Amino acid sequence: MKRTHCQPLEQNFYSASTVEVARSLLGKVLVHETEGEVTAGRIVEVEAYLSHGDEACHAARGQTARNAPMFGPAGTAYVYLIYGIHYCFNVVTGKVGEGEAVLIRALEPLLGLQTMFRRRGSDNLKKLTSGPGNLCRAMGINLTHNGHDLRYPPLYIIADNFQTAEIVTTTRIGISSAVNLPLRFYLAHNPYVSRK
DNA sequence: TGGCAGATTTTA
DNA sequence: AAAATCTGCCAA
Incomplete structure (x- = not known):
């Protein structure tokens, strides 16, 4: 019996167009394994950042030390x-040298809730992994993961048998340029989306 | 609901 | 120096 749904997503998943990958990431599960602790959450909100016509993208003004991973391989x-x-x-997308990515903005907590609450110093389930900064803190994601290949532990993304229903498309949050591009996607009716 | 502090990295 | 893909707290 095939159990590919428990394996990390492979290269072909990340090689689609950035908007396609962004939408496909909805419903997938982000997993982080640390010593003795596993945290995981379902991706419920994402934003795409493109290399052409998108001034809000970190790569828009070319490669720098900070954004260098964006120009690496998808995944x-x-x-x-x-x-x-x-x-x-x-999650970096696009071709090498292109500089596109998908920002993960919210998760639905699935595994390691106690660990997440401890890292966040909060007992508010609704806000535990809602918002890009919050989810990083809860999942224990930091600069040591910058440039990591998401096909391998300790940080990777898997598909389970979750069926994505309705996807809502809106403009992105927290940016001051390219504000009208419809590049934010979230699962309709999901309570962990950072805002409607 | 709105305004702001928080505290670091990059160069907008 | 100013800005940055934010969050939580406080006052009204």
């Missing part, structure tokens, strides 16, 4: 610190 993790406080976790 690489791009993690950066924002506002001096929060980490944001992105």
Whole structure:
């Protein structure tokens, strides 16, 4: 019997267009294995950042030391610190040298809830992994994961038998340029989406 | 609901 | 120096 649904997603998954990967990531499960602790959550909200006509994309002004992982192969993790406080976790997409990515904005907690609550220092389930900074803190994602190949532990993405129903498309959150592009996607009616 | 502090990295 | 793909707390 095939059990591919328990294996990390493979290269062909990440090689589709950035918008396709963004939409396909909805409903998939992000897993982080640390010493003795496993946390996992279903991806319920994402944003696509494109290399052409998208001034909000970190890669829009060319490659720098910070955004270098964005120019690597699809399926690489791009993690950066924002506002001096929060980490944001992105999945690199597109061709090598292109500089596209999908920002993971919210998860539905599935595994390791106690660990997540401890890392967050909060007991609010609704906000546990809702928002890009929150989910990184709960999942234990930081700069050590920057550039990591998401096909391998300790940080990877899998598909289970979850069936994605309705996907809502909106403009992106928290940006000051390219504000009208419809590149944010989330699972309709999911309570862990950061905002409607 | 709105305004702001928090505290780091990058170069907008 | 200013800005950055944010969050939580506080006051009204």
